[in-house]
Amino acid sequence: xxxxxxxxxxxxxxxxxxxxxxxxxxxxxxxxxxxxxxxxxxxxxxxxxxxxxxxxxxxxxxxxxxxxxxxxxxxxxxxxxxxxxxxxxxxxxxxxxxxxxxxxxxxxxxxxxxxxxxxxxxxxxxxxxxxxxxxxxxxxxxxxxxxxxxxxxxxxxxxxxxxxxxxxxxxxxxxxxxxxxxxxxxxxxxxxxxxxxxxxxxxxxxxxxxxxxxxxxxxxxxxxxxxxxxxxxxxxxxxxxxxxxxxxxxxxxxxxxxxxxxxxxxxxxxxxxxxxxxxxxxxxxx
Amino acid sequence: xxxxxxxxxxxxxxxxxxxxxxxxxxxxxxxxxxxxxxxxxxxxxxxxxxxxxxxxxxxxxxxxxxxxxxxxxxxxxxxxxxxxxxxxxxxxxxxxxxxxxxxxxxxxxxxxxxxxxxxxxxxxxxxxxxxxxxxxxxxxxxxxxxxxxxxxxxxxxxxxxxxxxxxxxxxxxxxxxxxxxxxxxxxxxxxxxxxxxxxxxxxxxxxxxxxxxxxxxxxxxxxxxxxxxxxxxxxxxxxxxxxxxxxxxxxxxxxxxxxxxxxxxxxxxxxxxxxxxxxxxxxxxxxxxxxxxxxxxxxxxxxxxxxxxxxxxxxxxxxxxxxxxxxxxxxxxxxxxxxxx
Numbered sequence: 001x002x003x004x005x006x007x008x009x010x011x012x013x014x015x016x017x018x019x020x021x022x023x024x025x026x027x028x029x030x031x032x033x034x035x036x037x038x039x040x041x042x043x044x045x046x047x048x049x050x051x052x053x054x055x056x057x058x059x060x061x062x063x064x065x066x067x068x069x070x071x072x073x074x075x076x077x078x079x080x081x082x083x084x085x086x087x088x089x090x091x092x093x094x095x096x097x098x099x100x101x102x103x104x105x106x107x108x109x110x111x112x113x114x115x116x117x118x119x120x121x122x123x124x125x126x127x128x129x130x131x132x133x134x135x136x137x138x139x140x141x142x143x144x145x146x147x148x149x150x151x152x153x154x155x156x157x158x159x160x161x162x163x164x165x166x167x168x169x170x171x172x173x174x175x176x177x178x179x180x181x182x183x184x185x186x187x188x189x190x191x192x193x194x195x196x197x198x199x200x201x202x203x204x205x206x207x208x209x210x211x212x213x214x215x216x217x218x219x220x221x222x223x224x225x226x227x228x229x230x231x232x233x234x235x236x237x238x239x240x241x242x243x244x245x246x247x248x249x250x251x252x253x254x255x256x257x258x259x260x261x262x263x264x265x266x267x268x269x270x271x272x273x274x275x276x277x278x279x280x281x282x283x284x285x286x
Numbered sequence: 287x288x289x290x291x292x293x294x295x296x297x298x299x300x301x302x303x304x305x306x307x308x309x310x311x312x313x314x315x316x317x318x319x320x321x322x323x324x325x326x327x328x329x330x331x332x333x334x335x336x337x338x339x340x341x342x343x344x345x346x347x348x349x350x351x352x353x354x355x356x357x358x359x360x361x362x363x364x365x366x367x368x369x370x371x372x373x374x375x376x377x378x379x380x381x382x383x384x385x386x387x388x389x390x391x392x393x394x395x396x397x398x399x400x401x402x403x404x405x406x407x408x409x410x411x412x413x414x415x416x417x418x419x420x421x422x423x424x425x426x427x428x429x430x431x432x433x434x435x436x437x438x439x440x441x442x443x444x445x446x447x448x449x450x451x452x453x454x455x456x457x458x459x460x461x462x463x464x465x466x467x468x469x470x471x472x473x474x475x476x477x478x479x480x481x482x483x484x485x486x487x488x489x490x491x492x493x494x495x496x497x498x499x500x501x502x503x504x505x506x507x508x509x510x511x512x513x514x515x516x517x518x519x520x521x522x523x524x525x526x527x528x529x530x531x532x533x534x535x536x537x538x539x540x541x542x543x544x545x546x547x548x549x550x551x552x553x554x555x556x557x558x559x560x561x562x563x564x565x566x567x568x569x570x571x572x573x574x575x576x577x578x579x580x581x582x583x584x585x586x587x588x589x590x591x592x593x594x595x596x597x598x599x600x601x602x603x604x605x606x607x608x609x610x611x612x613x614x615x616x617x618x619x620x621x622x623x624x625x626x627x
Contacts, residue, residue, distance in 0.1 A: 113355065176396040182351055183391070184384030184411050184462060187377075194410070198401045 013202055016278035023274020029267035033158040033260075037083035044077035048234045060252055069242060075252065079260050082234040086264075089146070089229075090215040093153035098208050100154070101161025106192050106200075108162065109169030120166070123159040131156035135218050139227045146229050149222065153215050164207045168200040202279050210272035213265045220261050236261050296368070297324035298469045298502035299348065299387075304362030306340075306347045308573070310564040314360070315573045317343045319526040321362070325470065325502040330493075332505045332517035332534070340526040340569055341506045345472045348504070351381050367469060373401055387470040388463040392478050394455035398447040404431070404458050405443035411465045419428045430461040434491060453484035460491065467499060468549070468596040489516050510553045514538060522546050525570060525581030528600065542603045542611040545582045580612070588615045 036043055046064075047093035061069040065076040108119040120248070131153075138152035172178065173196065181191050218262045222228045225238025230240060236257040243253025295565065306318040318340040325331045333341045339495075347359050350371060364371040366387055374382065391397045399407060402427050405519065408430055409423035424443075431439035434457040447455060456476060463471060471491065474543035477485040493516055496503050505516055513520055513534065519535045522530045530543040541547040550555040551564040571577065580586070592614050600610040601617040612615040 033626070118389050176391060178398045179351070180389075180391055180397040180459070180462075181399070182383070183349055183389040185380045185382065185415060186384070186410075187380050195399050195402075199399070 013229060013275060013278045017271075017274040020274045020277065025276060026267045026270025026272075029263060030271055033083060033264050033267065036080055037087045040077075040084050041079040044074075044080045046077045048073060048077040048081040049072070049232050057069070059250070064254045067250070069239070069250075070246065071255050075239070075256055078234040078239055079236070079257055082236045082239060082257065083260065083264075085229055085233060085235045086216050086219055086261075087147075089150055089153065089219045090212050093150045093215050093219075094157060094208055094212050095283040096150065096154035097157035097161050098204060101158040102165045102197075102204050104158070105162035105165025106169045106196060109166040110173055110188065110192050110196065112170075116166075119162065123162045126155075126159040127154070127163075131214060131218050132221050135222055136225075138286060139222060140284070144222075144227045144230065147241065149228060151217065152222070153218050156218060157211050157215060160211065161204065164203055165200060167283075168203055169196055172196050172199045202275075206272060206275040206279055207273055209268055213268035213272070214265045216261065216264060216268075295326045297326050298367060299504070300324035300365045301344075301348065302363045302365075304347060304364060306343050306352060307360050310574055311387070313574075314358075315576075316360075317357075317526055317573050318347060320388050321526070323521055323528065323529060323531070325459070325504055327469070327502055328496065330496060330498045330505055330516055330518050332507060332513040332520045333523055334507060334510065334513055334520060335523035336508055336549075336570065338573075339523040341424075341523050342474050343526075345389060345474050345504065345506055348472060349383060349387070350374070351383075351389075357524050362493070383416070384411050384463075384468075385466045386468055387472065388468045389472040389474065390456070390459045390463045390476045392475040394452050394459055394476075394479060397459055398455055400447055403444050403446055404450065406534075408458070408465055411462055415466050426465070427461075430465055431458070433464070433495070434458070434461045435569050436461075452480055453488065456480060456484075456488055457491065460495070464495060464499070467501075469501055471496075471501055471503045472505060472506070475508070476478070476505075477512060478487045478507070480507070485512070486515075492516065493519060510550065522549070526573065527581065527584065527597075527612065530611040531600070532603070536606070536625040540603070540609070542609070542616045543582075543613050544586045544588050544616070546611075588613075590615060 017027070048071060052068070054072065054073050056068070056070060064074050064076070066079065069075055069078070104119050104123070108116040129137075134156045135152045137147055138155050142148040142151065177197060178191055181195050186195070219228060219235070220237030220240070223235045224241045226241065228237055229235050231242075239257040240254050242259070243250065247254050301324065302322045303320050304318060304322075305316050305320055307314040307316045321340075321344060323331060323333075325616055333344060335341045343352070348364055348371070352359065355431065359372060369380070371382070389621075391457050392591075398404070402410075405424060408427035410422070412418045412423040413420065413428055416423075428439060428443060431443065436442055436454060436457055442449075447458075450458065459476075476492070477488050480488060489512060492503070492505075505512075507513060517534045518579075520532060520534050521528045522537070522543065524545050530537070530541070530546045532540075537546065538550070542548050545566075548564065548566045554563055566585060571581060571584070577583070577594075579592070579594040579596055580598060583589050586593065596614075598612045598614045598617065598619060600612050601619050603609045603611050603617055605618065613619075
């Protein structure tokens, strides 16, 4: 039968993804990181900004599990709080990119013709910038605040979402139910949002999980070069930058935030790969 | 509005002299030429013809669903209850489609959105056109599912299209089309993709619903057996034109145009021997080929010289104004004087 169990597409996606060990590990770790970031105010043993000169560069101890930084602040607490910023920036910028890029892609694919060519030409220009360079440019122009950081990172991810949304839109547009919808008098906007979008959502979500990792990395990179959220707010990139000068005396300053970034990146990529494999049509009959 | 017959009922749909053209390699070629027909309430007009004769294009023209980039309706008028559809804006057409007139398609397997439940898809049109609340729309959608005889409708309301068979999906399509009580239903080969037994059920259902609602129906098909069972009147199309139009019994009793005659002869019948099947030699000329005369001329055994030169008008047959044909030889046309004007 040509029609697959479409209603369960998302839940089926989850099931197929879950079957892959690596992907399920990725999903669990991602979930843990998200939960710990949300619960940071309760999980963090100390105030992340509380300075204690006596604990300057103190190594990990029973009391301060991951040690203390230049100002004697607790690194574990700062990592937990920093995760909030990194995830918040990553999730919100990807959400913006997903909405803006996804809509542009659907419009380009659905309307076609000149509209399509103009939108995709602009997207190609955006794609030609590496995301870090583009983020740098936007933050440099707008100024380094949290909002601008989110806008900058969202900007770097719009083009890939437009591309990923456009191709399946062009395929779904040809299907009979779109014509049937037009025969029922539905407007183009309604057909795009109510009828085409749910049919291409899984492709967009897979890309979102992969790009979330990129967004977190871009945020860390921008913070590292000093264009991220202003100190004393804890961010992973900012912590690495602060610890950089003392890397040889107190490597834990750099090591633990770097590990945090590494863990979330690996987890998100495993999750994204698993989701991508699960949407592979060759696995339809599993 | 010009009403040709002295009937008390005004036609629901009257199409006059429409020509629909498509752009092929930069030139416009007509797929439907100078086509006129009308349908009254509670009447079924069947449009019959082989693939490529323009019957589906006719339906899409009435719905104004011809792709704007490749096609256009270059002349004529389409009136739905007196309202000129060709003068309507796209937004006005959106309000009319699915409400005052709706259409069902050939492929029930793919004409439903795979990620929406059956109930939601029927309710969507009611909420969109009638502004019903979710609860009202769902209640009405359930009634519609029962109207189209989906067994144990309440339990299937939340099912998805892939859980339905082809015949059941076509019933759902019919329910969606009828949701807003249209005055006109265009059915484009709605039974072609179905098994013969299911075909009969769907035809019976459509006939029953038409009686019940009094809507007008334009039924497009290539299957003359289907025509015999559902139509009140039949229009036979060939090469983008209606070449014969008659009440259904008359068409079968007295096919006048040589093409209609050949079409009836080429239809397999259980009560006749297989050897009596007569295929029509030759092919339909492609729409890019322009001919000054009758499009059927080069396949026609009765061809006279005039057929190649001039397109015959639709003229009465045997003095009957309700039976018309487009044939220099067979219709009531004076052989000598030229009628083309």
